[in-house]
Amino acid sequence: xxxxxxxxxxxxxxxxxxxxxxxxxxxxxxxxxxxxxxxxxxxxxxxxxxxxxxxxxxxxxxxxxxxxxxxxxxxxxxxxxxxxxxxxxxxxxxxxxxxxxxxxxxxxxxxx
Amino acid sequence: xxxxxxxxxxxxxxxxxxxxxxxxxxxxxxxxxxxxxxxxxxxxxxxxxxxxxxxxxxxxxxxxxxxxxxxxxxxxxxxxxxxxxxxxxxxxxxxxxxxxxxxxxxxxxxxx
Numbered sequence: 001x002x003x004x005x006x007x008x009x010x011x012x013x014x015x016x017x018x019x020x021x022x023x024x025x026x027x028x029x030x031x032x033x034x035x036x037x038x039x040x041x042x043x044x045x046x047x048x049x050x051x052x053x054x055x056x057x058x059x060x061x062x063x064x065x066x067x068x069x070x071x072x073x074x075x076x077x078x079x080x081x082x083x084x085x086x087x088x089x090x091x092x093x094x095x096x097x098x099x100x101x102x103x104x105x106x107x108x109x110x111x112x
Numbered sequence: 113x114x115x116x117x118x119x120x121x122x123x124x125x126x127x128x129x130x131x132x133x134x135x136x137x138x139x140x141x142x143x144x145x146x147x148x149x150x151x152x153x154x155x156x157x158x159x160x161x162x163x164x165x166x167x168x169x170x171x172x173x174x175x176x177x178x179x180x181x182x183x184x185x186x187x188x189x190x191x192x193x194x195x196x197x198x199x200x201x202x203x204x205x206x207x208x209x210x211x212x213x214x215x216x217x218x219x220x221x222x223x224x
Contacts, residue, residue, distance in 0.1 A: 045211035056210055088155055101212060103157035
């Protein structure tokens with residue numbers, strides 16, 4: 001069974017640009033989560049999508065947004081990139097909001 | 113509020129040594145799950161174990177074992193006969209409704 005996949009692996013942008021990160025969950029999983037792992041800040045919850053709806057978001061500004069498609073894949077958009085947005089962005093999926101979360105390999109975003 | 117503390121920032125051992133990673137948690141929930149994840153240098157978070165608060169029996173899986181003690185709010189992880197491939201950052205996590213609250217992680221370095 002294929003695991004969670006994320007693309008791209010690496011992304012380099014400049015300040016002010018927009019970044020789009022993509023995630024495909026494990027087959028059968030309807031929930032997708034996004035986490036940010038920035039240097040020195042640990043793993044922080046960003047967003048949770050389930051059945052196409054945003055169910056919860058962490059303490060991040062509105063320029064972090066996303067969506068979940070009918071096939072349960074998800075996209076994370078970061079607008080007006082700032083240097084401190086440089087981080088590893090991890091996507092996870094689960095059967096439901098209360099189940100074990102399985103993580104993808106991450107997208108490393110570098111903002112110059 | 114949910115909180116996870118991993119006081120050990122970094123541990124270095126020589127191959128074949130046993131090593132224990134500590135995790136202390138705080139929760140007001142009467143029933144809850146606890147998780148351990150491994151993050152190798154590649155960046156992906158690998159799920160290791162989920163433990164229900166109802167079950168305080170120790171669990172063993174190969175060289176890995178977990179000691180859950182509700183009385184001290186601890187969920188410690190022991191690797192027996194460590195190997196170089198065990199080198200990674202290990203995270204303990206506690207769900208807060210739908211999202212995971214992670215500890216700051218313990219970096220384990222196993223030297224040959």
